[in-house]
Amino acid sequence: MIKAGIVGGTGYTGVELLRLLAMHPQVDVQVVTSRAEKGLRVDAVYPNLRGFNDLCFVAPVVENLTACDVVFFATPNATAMTMAKELLAADVKLIDLSADFRLKDVTVWEKWYGAKHACPELLEQAVYGLPETNRELIKHADLVANPGCYPTATQLGFLPLLKANVIESSMLIADAKSGVSGAGRSASVVGLMSESGESFKAYGVPGHRHLPEISQELSQLSASPVSLTFTPHLVPMIRGIHATLYAPLKETGINLQDLFETFYADEPFVDVLPSGAHPDTGDVRGTNRCQIAVHQPQGGQVVTVLSVIDNLVKGASGQAVHNMNIMFGLDEKTGLDQVGLYP
Ligand SMILES: NC(=O)C1=CN([C@@H]2O[C@H](COP(=O)(O)OP(=O)(O)OC[C@H]3O[C@@H](n4cnc5c(N)ncnc54)[C@H](OP(=O)(O)O)[C@@H]3O)[C@@H](O)[C@H]2O)C=CC1
């Protein structure tokens, strides 16, 4: 059994990790941290875990985690980087759900995250954990930077088109919408029912911190430079991301459906829907799946890709478990092969 620890076990992605790992046949969660709930039983704070977890929350300190084989950081940005070096030195593999190790250039990271990076020397060895692009590197990684939720939905939609070099990579548009759980569990005015219910707004239009992440990763796959306009929106739902992606086609006679189906034929967690489909976030809720549809409206010059995920699963904790399966040589679907909730 793989001995796992979770730092930040009371947040939305931490609790989602606890749910997914409770159903994983080869993982034993041995440590779960929380500063606020330290000493309390996990299943007293989260009764949905009764019968699946008899641990108590402990403090997030290195000494509590060094006996683990793998530690997941489900913590705010700038937290994992304060403990990563010591844990790696103790032979613990790390999967960070935050953005601490996603960007390769420390000056770019410090600009977008507004903090000083505590261990820029680890950025080089960190592997960006999008299995669909980095599977071979993830197999041998000790430190995995789990992708952001918007970047996951966006990259998976653009990837087949960029790899096939059939779109103008300097004119990409990503119009993405997220449910409110994307903002985490901390209390905030924007998360109030009376603020986000029955209402819909864009935010981060001048620049969102996921822009450099998406640009960095897509640039590595593209034959020509990538330029992206990215607009996130907050929608009144709890889970889910819907990304509507646009790009000009270099030519119009391409069989886009065939291109996407072939590209993702062997991917366990990317499901290309039949021609003409309109994916629904409700169909991937609670699953590690990304469902994608590709359209060419009126047979014109622009390709429109629709990409949906559950932000807490494929956009965070499910993808983290997928990465763990790859790092430990398990069948990639272990613990993740589930049918979504409906409705
Ligand atoms: N929500 C989402 O859809 C997604 C989130 N992410 C990323 O995953 C990470 C976690 O997100 P989410 O679960 O939403 O966040 P939450 O705000 O819901 O939870 C944060 C958790 O971290 C703990 N924590 C906070 N500060 C510290 C600290 N300094 N040291 C140790 N533990 C700390 C908190 O517990 P306590 O304070 O009690 O210690 C809590 O358990 C973030 O970096 C987020 O950006 C990535 C993709 C999607």
Ligand SMILES: CC(=O)N[C@@H](CCC(=O)OP(=O)(O)O)C(=O)O
């Ligand atoms: C709806 C909402 O607020 N979403 C968050 C992004 C989700 C996330 O957690 O992103 P990181 O992992 O990169 O921090 C936001 O826009 O800040």
